Amino acid sequence: MSLTAGDIMNKNVIYAELPGRREHVLELFKMYGISAVPVVKDGKLAGIITRKDILRKIEEDQIALLMTPEPVTVQVDEPIKKVVKILVSTPFRRLPVLRGDSLVGIITVRDIISKIAEMTIDKPVKEFMTPRAVCVWEETPLSIVGEIMRISNSELCPVLNSSAELCGIIDEKIMLTETLIEEFIEQIHYSSSSDTDDSWTWDSVRDFTVKYFEVSVVKLPREPVKNYMKKPAHVYPHTSVSKCAREMVRKDIDHMPVLDAENRFAGLVHDKDIIKVLIET
Template sequence: MPKNIFIEDIMVRDVACATLPGSRDEVLKILKNKHISGVPVLKDSKVVGIVTRTNLLQNPEEEQLALLMTREPITISPGSDLQTASRLLLQHGIRRLPVVDNGKLVGLVTVADVVGAIADMNIDTPIKDYVEKEVVAIYNETPLPVVARIMELASVKAVPVLDASLELVGIISDRDIISASIIEDSVEMSDMSSGQDDDAWTWESMRDTMSIYYSVSRIKVPNLIGNDIMIKEPITATYIASISDCARKMKRNRIDQIPIINSNRKLQGLLRDHDLLKPLIES
């Protein structure tokens, strides 16, 4: 297995970024337009955070970028090797590493970039030992807000979709949910009393109240069903497929996971892009 692949060889150099102060709407626009799942956050040209689709979905009412982002992100240098990047991505359960040289952002390396390198390595080890067999799957007529909540509770970024006969008919990722989501503005009211609870002269029925109206902006998952937005006829594989074969499928189709099925199209497990990194750090 090659040992001389360095981060500067595979990193993305033209990096989409968000800057402080910034807003959720600006980030959402970048993610949708660039078809990416997260961006570094800069302040005075230094990396101070990472903001992802997960941050947006878990905090639908938060608008300030500084409160949405994950602070003090793990970074890597351009001279580090592929194994070091794989170890960091797996150890911290993250999808991207800002590449920093002398305190300056010079690139970004993602799980997809590492998978792209694996695709060229011709690793013929079967995927069977790396497939996740405990998989959260949903019924194709499940309401989309319920799908989003299931994914949040299960801490997964994609779910296979099954029909009534338990056959695999699609897959839904957080990318699909974000693409379908909208920003919803509303006005809410809060009643505030001018009396105090410990004021003996203030009766509940006579207490003066003051109504405060304020605007709320939140990300809303539309009232669709899984079948409406799922990727139909997803790319699949079987247990005997090799590591590099699956990496090539992910790279070619720009996907992060592959459902594993048997000859009857029954779901057996899910191979995530993170799983393909494991052979690199085992060698």
């Protein structure tokens, strides 16, 4: 099968336009449940803006100053193997798709996972599994989990209970919601215009922030991580790649815990690792 970017891409692209403001982008994120949008000017691709861009440049309001200009793109007729090679060799999770210099679609890691879910690929997930992960206890405060993730450069942490059993997953999508971003922006504005010492403001620790990204951004709650975690799905080492992909789509997750024969945590399968199977086929 000779798939191209055009075969898999999403043609209904949600995008922002120049000139524009941050509030509009946040509305798009919340409305469509996405974390990035291409930016268009006069019908041509001008850049891409992600949730992390907004967090890294919290003082900026204009899309033109927040976006990443000249993003990596693919042409609509590019073979999917080339698309996958770009995605697995970069931090990108989505690529704008062009016909010439006009934006005609966007292709994401999830789009490719959905295609794999439709296929019959029998390779076991153990060939793509990462046998290591930074785990946290279910009673650990979310603010501490954020710091653990920053220090370990982890996108997520499996959560274990007191019996060392996997009981959940916590990731950046859960911790850095649009609501937290909006509250943080509001608090920045409040703090900059007020000298009051509100004893409750941001859990009474206004100067403490979780430096989760390159800049201090969000002050996370001190409540236990178990109050925020996702209930985990799981697969086993010999589960097929296509079955794992179907579970990822069904559960709307990017990482799948792998359990051993005794149902102990054995590792993680990342969606970016699974899509490598298309390079081999």
